[in-house]
Amino acid sequence: MSGYNVGSDLHALAEPSGGAFARRVADLARQTGSAICYGYPERDGDMVYNSAQVVSPAGQPVANHRKLAIPPGMERDWFTAGDGPTHFELGGMSCAVVICYDVEFPETVRAACLAGAQVVLVPTALAAQWDQVAHRVVPARAFENGCYALYANHAGSEGGITYAGASCIVGPDGRDVARAGAEPQLILATLEAARVSAARRRLPYFTDLVDLRPKLA
Secondary structure, eight states, X not given: OOOSSOTTHHHHSOBOTTSHHHHHHHHHHHHHTOOEEEEEEEEETTEEEEEEEEEOTTSOEEEEEEOXXXXXXXXXXXXXXXXXXXXXXXXXXXXXXXXXXXXXXXXXXXXXXXXXXXXXXXXXXXXXXXXXXIIIIHHHHHHHHTOEEEEEEOOSEETTEEBOOOOEEEOTTSOEEEEOOSSOXXXXXXXXXXXXXXXXXXXXXXXXXXXXXXXXX
């Protein structure tokens, strides 16, 4: 909504989750019959969060995630951390939202998937110098949790930052289903709940680690 590396504009442009920008996105969702996940600076009283809201094809808000992990750098000057993963149902699949740095922690995506998520959405502003996150970390998260990872990154430059692009849709086997280059690009994929179930049966990471814990202690 606001741009990312825009300094004090993050607070000047911050809105509540039901603000004017949210209403415009809801109109767009209804017009196109599409669900939309978008990032924005969320104002709640004196606090401002790095948030992502999901709007249904009917234009209804179905989830609002506040970024959990605030990385070193300018974000710590402007944002307050959120306090938990965010879940919702869409298209017959259980989904969760995490934001950018959140996905770089194995515990974050694991917690979302243990709570039922089959699809994890990751709106992101990843600089080009950290492109290994898009190419290596995100596929690892999908593989180790048997989930789809929908990683939507900025592209181009803004405020002295060059973004990595490399937005991707990664399957439960950790392999790319679709991936963008460094420039803005539309990527498409069909998500199949059966692939999630099959991946988790084949590699039951969620249960086997619990069985090993007494042996590792």
